[in-house]
Amino acid sequence: MDSPAQPGTSVERRGTTVVVHVHGDVVVPTVEQLDTALRTLGGERDVRQVVVDLGGAGRLDSSGVAVLELARRALQRSGKELALEHLEPRHRAAFELAPPPQPPAAPEQPVTWLEGVGAGTLAVAASVRALGALVLDTVRLSAAIAVRRKRIPAGSVGAHVLAMGADALFIVGLLSFLLGMTIGFQGAVQLQRFGAGPFVSDMVGVSMVREFSPLITAIVLTGRTGAAIAAELGTMRVGSEIDALTAMGVNPVRFLVVPRIVALTFVQPALTLMSMFIGIAGGMLVASLLLDMSPSSFWLRIIERVTIGDFTHGIGKSFVFAWIIGFAGSHLGLHTRGGAASVGIATTRTVVVSVFSIVVVDAAFATLSTFVRYS
Amino acid sequence: MTALVECRDLACGYDEPVLEHVDLTIEAGEIVALLGGSGCGKSTLLRTLTGLLPPLAGEVRLFGESLYELDVEARDLLLRRIGIAFQQDALFSSMTLEDNIALPLRELTHLPDAVVGEMVRMKLALVGLSGLEHRLPANVSGGQRKRAALARASILDPELIFCDEPTAGLDPIVAVGIDETLVKFRDALGCTIVVVSHELDTVKAIADRGIMLARGAIRASGTIDELVGSRDQAVYEFFHARTT
Numbered sequence: 001m002d003s004p005a006q007p008g009t010s011v012e013r014r015g016t017t018v019v020v021h022v023h024g025d026v027v028v029p030t031v032e033q034l035d036t037a038l039r040t041l042g043g044e045r046d047v048r049q050v051v052v053d054l055g056g057a058g059r060l061d062s063s064g065v066a067v068l069e070l071a072r073r074a075l076q077r078s079g080k081e082l083a084l085e086h087l088e089p090r091h092r093a094a095f096e097l098a099p100p101p102q103p104p105a106a107p108e109q110p111v112t113w114l115e116g117v118g119a120g121t122l123a124v125a126a127s128v129r130a131l132g133a134l135v136l137d138t139v140r141l142s143a144a145i146a147v148r149r150k151r152i153p154a155g156s157v158g159a160h161v162l163a164m165g166a167d168a169l170f171i172v173g174l175l176s177f178l179l180g181m182t183i184g185f186q187g188a189v190q191l192q193r194f195g196a197g198p199f200v201s202d203m204v205g206v207s208m209v210r211e212f213s214p215l216i217t218a219i220v221l222t223g224r225t226g227a228a229i230a231a232e233l234g235t236m237r238v239g240s241e242i243d244a245l246t247a248m249g250v251n252p253v254r255f256l257v258v259p260r261i262v263a264l265t266f267v268q269p270a271l272t273l274m275s276m277f278i279g280i281a282g283g284m285l286v287a288s289l290l291l292d293m294s295p296s297s298f299w300l301r302i303i304e305r306v307t308i309g310d311f312t313h314g315i316g317k318s319f320v321f322a323w324i325i326g327f328a329g330s331h332l333g334l335h336t337r338g339g340a341a342s343v344g345i346a347t348t349r350t351v352v353v354s355v356f357s358i359v360v361v362d363a364a365f366a367t368l369s370t371f372v373r374y375s
Numbered sequence: 376m377t378a379l380v381e382c383r384d385l386a387c388g389y390d391e392p393v394l395e396h397v398d399l400t401i402e403a404g405e406i407v408a409l410l411g412g413s414g415c416g417k418s419t420l421l422r423t424l425t426g427l428l429p430p431l432a433g434e435v436r437l438f439g440e441s442l443y444e445l446d447v448e449a450r451d452l453l454l455r456r457i458g459i460a461f462q463q464d465a466l467f468s469s470m471t472l473e474d475n476i477a478l479p480l481r482e483l484t485h486l487p488d489a490v491v492g493e494m495v496r497m498k499l500a501l502v503g504l505s506g507l508e509h510r511l512p513a514n515v516s517g518g519q520r521k522r523a524a525l526a527r528a529s530i531l532d533p534e535l536i537f538c539d540e541p542t543a544g545l546d547p548i549v550a551v552g553i554d555e556t557l558v559k560f561r562d563a564l565g566c567t568i569v570v571v572s573h574e575l576d577t578v579k580a581i582a583d584r585g586i587m588l589a590r591g592a593i594r595a596s597g598t599i600d601e602l603v604g605s606r607d608q609a610v611y612e613f614f615h616a617r618t619t
Contacts, residue, residue, distance in 0.1 A: 028484055028531055035490060061532035061564055063486065066493035093563040099500030238468075338513040339468020 009037045016048035019085075023056040026064030034064065038071040048080055055086030060094045069098055131331045134253065138261055138327075141254045152259055160263030164225045168271060172220050176208070176275035179216055180282025183207050187283075188290045197291045201301040204283030209310045213275035215362060218321035221268060222354040226325040229260055230350035233333025234343035242334065252334070261326040268322035269315050276314065317365050321358050328354045377403045378439070379535050379567050380424060385433035387416070387423040392431050394420055396592055403534070406561055406568045408578045410602070411588035412613060417571040418462065418539055420588065424569070425459050425537055426450060437535070455483060458528035462539040462571075464520040466512040466527070472499070473508035476527045483531065498526040502556055518549040525556060532564050539571045547576070554580045575614070587613065 012019040018041050026034055041050050052068060054060065072082040087095070111119075144150040187200040233256060236242050245252045280302060287293040332346040332353070380401035386392040393416035401407050409417045422428035424435055426442055435442045440453055466475045473495055480491045499505050502522035504515075512520050521541060528536055538557065542550035554577050560566045572578055578585060578599060585602045587595040589609035595602055603614050 028480075028486070031490070032486065035487065059565060062494050062497050063490060063532065066490050066497060070489055070493050090563075090565065097501055097559065097563050098497055099505060102496075102505075338511060341469030342513075 009034055011037070011041070016046060017051060018044075018047050018049070019051045019053055021053045021056060025058040025060075026054075026067075027059055027061045028063045031063040031067050035067045035071075038067065039074075042071060042075050042078065042080065049083065050075060050080065051083045051085055053085045054088070054091050057088075057091065060091045062094065062097060065094050065098050069101075073101065127331075127335070130335065131327065134257065134331050134334070135327055137253045138257055138330075141251065141258050142262065145254075145258065150254060152262070153255055156259035157263050157266075160259055161267055163228075164221065164263055165267035165271060168220060168224055168267075169274070171224075172217055172271050172275055173278050175216050175220065176213060176279040177282040179212050180204055180208055180279030180284075181286050182282075183212070183279075184283035184286030185290070188286060192291065198287075198293060198297070198301065200283065200287050200291065201293070201298045202305045204287075205280055205302040205306040206310060208279035208283070209276050209306050209314045211314075211362070211366070213279055214272050214314050214317045214321060215358070217268060217272045217275050217318065218325065218358045219355060221264070221271070221322070222325050222351055222358070225264065225267075226329040226350045226354045227347045229326065229329030230333040230336075230346045231343055233330060234336035234346040237334060237336045238339055238343060257326075257330045257334075260330060261323065264322040264326040265319065268325070269318045272315060272318040276311075313365070313369055317362065320361055320365075324357045324361065325354050328357065379403050379437065380569070381434075381436040382424070383434050383436075385420075385423065385435060386431040387419050387428060388431055389419075389428075392591070394588065394591055394593075395432075397433070399586055399593065399596070401567060401569060403567050404561065404565065405583050406557065406570065406581050408582035408585045408599075409569065409571045409588060410573065410578060410585050410613065411594075412573065415588045416591070417573075417588055421537055421539055421569070421571050425457065426454055455479075455531060456533055457535040457537065458531065458533040460521070460524045460528040460536070460538045460541055462543065464512070464517075464524040466520055466523055468512055471509050471511055472504060472515065472523045472526075475512070475523060476530050479527065479531050494530065495526075498530055501529075501559065502526045503552055518545045521545065522549075522553065522556075525553065529560055529564075529566070533566065535567045535569070536560060537569045537571075540574075541570060542572065542574050542577045550574065550577060551580070553577075557581055589613070 008023040010021045010023070012021065020034075020037055020041070022034060024030065038050065038052075041047055050071070057064075068082070068084070075082045141150060145152050183204050184200055187203040188197060191197050191199050191203070233242070236256070242252050242256075245255055284295055284298045287298050288295060329350045332350045336342045336346045378400045380399070382397050382399050385397040386395045387397070388394065397420065409420060411417050419428065423430050424437075429443055434444075437453055438456060440449075442450065442453065445453060466472070467478070470478070476498055477491050477495045480486055480494060484491075486494075495508070496505070499508055502525055504519060504522055504526065507515060507519065512523070515523070525538065525541060528538070536557075541553050541557065545553070557568055557570070558581050561568055568581075570577065570582065582599055584597065585599050586593055587602055587605075587607075587610050595605050595607050595610045597605075602610055605611060605614075
């Protein structure tokens, strides 16, 4: 492998003039030596002029040109001068690549905190408006599809149901079972102290049906499905696929968003329902092991205690959670701008926004239902 | 002259060979065009020449070293002596044009920031992008992205630059600007340039020599005038189907 010709500099002093004789190639791997020599000489008080003799120089690349150009400007600022000697035509050609010096850019006006807050508020308002428009568009198009005025892409809902639902069965089931067991353990230990051990079934049943099953299913679907929707749509946006749909006259909301929202509307409640029963089964296992409670007694208490209203509450919430996940992923994915990094940001935001909104909505449901029930 | 690129009985492709029995030599200081219609294997050959796609058979030598027989560190050192401008520009979308172009300098050298900044400014001016250094790739046009990719490929002043379709899809004025920039790289910095292209205007304007690929092999090689006057059917069709 050829390496650059051995570089070097030798310095000759002629009164207030210093001549730097350059030997060898002045290229990226070797240029630092010349840079250091010129900086040192530029700092010496008795030097008025620096002459760089390129007679012995080999290849001069843009790093060499950059170093000489920077040295010329630095010397000029301190009232000194840089001159070049014995340039060969190839060195002159390299210098011709250097652009003329630019005047310093005008300093940018700093953004005040108030302007920052204002800009942030406007951005959030614009995003909320766009989300509202997406929701309205989806509802309008879904209604048109329902009355067969518009078509949904063939097989798309089924494919999404499989990807979002069937593939999530195991993870949702396992988490729900473990969650039911955990509630069972906590309940059994605490309630047994007051002689109320059998009430563990009430605790597991109501907790799973009203709160934990909708919540755990929504969190799993946010991580799996919401993030996937944002990443998919974001990549399509960045790759101009969504522009291509629009240019073809195909509504991207009908083609991409409606099938995903419809699929999630089926998948989330179905998984939540499954989670409720598997979670209760987890609690039942703990009750039979710790409290010696038979499965039939456990289920009888569940049937007595958990009402249709509790199921309606849990399943009703799961619909809202499904729409939060679907619309957050779709909105942030469709509004991705830039490249790969923006897709990552959209995906992360989808998870954060969805989980935050789900917890807020869950708290609102809990508060409202408590008031309605006990006031 | 010194051979910078040599291939002997090379076969390249993914699962099946796209090109076979490729023998070629590219000398220092040349601008060589790899020519051929879509799907003839130009980009596949380029990937094999630049260490991105191991050959199915044969050998690739860069600067006299057998590229695929070197260990990883030695190969990385060798690849620092080449620059590649990809067909899809391959700029990092999260970085400004300035950061994209400066990345090889910052990662591979210990040059002071001032020198890095000055070199980036020079390259931006050379490709006509002065003033756009703080823009993200998404906020400039396709032609500007291609020029930024060319600036990044040349930032280390490599001895050998590979350009995959540098002017494809660009308007004639921008295309001529890129052609002129490539010639400047050769004349001012002494680079050897390998251009993959099916843009005849580019090829005629800059290439010293063309290598015509067709039907899974090198079909012809010579100056562009020699290729234009070739009686070989595939070569004739390539050049003359476009002018009729």
